[in-house]
Amino acid sequence: MIKVAIVDDNQINRITIKEKLAPYQDVFLVFEATNGEDFFEKLESLPKEDYPQVVLMDLEMPILDGIVTIASASIKFPEIKYIVLTIYEDDDKIFEAIKAGASGYLLKEDKAINIVEAMKNVVQFDGIPMSPAIARRAMELLRDTPKPTASMQNAIIDHQLSDREMEILREVVKGYNHHEIADKLFISPNTVRTHVNNIYKKLHLNSRSQVMNLAYKNKWI
Structure with missing residues (x-):
């Protein structure tokens, strides 16, 4: 059984993700949150044994976005894995998510089986699953060895x-x-x-x- 939380400010997106996960009896939804602030409040209200093992995290959210949330949560709750689930596949977002501590980077258009397999991957094997499109971009970025921009380096500072x-x-x-x-x-x-x-x-x-x-x-x- 994999315990999961969904963090996304868009209700339709949360419903879609839940519908994708619903057929899988070995996936249990612990809670859903509308932004990072809501995520921390709900997580901290639970006993540690009830924490989700994986958090599917959107990036663009009001109050506290996904990058900032992952950066702090990965330090405060290192036993939890954080997988970005977003529509973005641009270079800056990939760099920021990896730097923040994300264990994976998937697109919302990915099939349910891919999302479930990614969660199993990070929980069972400590893997770093990525959508094929994201993996190609990551390989290109590594090959070209780009330097992070100042805006990327200061993203968390500017938000916080x-x-x-x-x-x-x-x-x-x-x-x-x-x-x-x-x-x-x-x-x-x-x-x-x-x-x-x-x-x-x-x-x-x-x-x-x-x-x-x-x-x-x-x-x-």
Whole structure:
């Protein structure tokens, strides 16, 4: 039995995905969510033993999109696999999804059997399944060894943290405490504490080590 969650802001898309999965008795839908924020709320309300093993994640969603959600979720919940299920097959999206921590990249037009086999692949073999069209693009990108653009590198930053929060995050990752950061930036320790709390909340992380992992992963420092 594979436990799965669907995250997509479009109700018709969610219904279509559920209809594709319905004939497979070894696939169990744990929950569906309308965006990343909704996903975190529903996931965190469950006991760990009820977590989905795979999350089928859309990319373009309001409030918290798929790339940002995967980036934080793959650190906070590393035992869960995240498969992008989208209509996009452009270079930037592929790079961003892989960088964020996606375990696979499929197109919504893919057949049900392909989606189910991809979920089994990531759960049983820790594979990296891709739609044929995506796999061809990925091979071309690897062959041409392109360099990520600045917009790709900053995608998560632009979605999540303000300039001041990024400034404080860098100091936190360097190991400075609230009072040291306050002295360095000429603000009060309470202001630093407020910013740090906001950083944790925005990134949906709950420990310094998780924040540091995400910061190093995305080269924020």
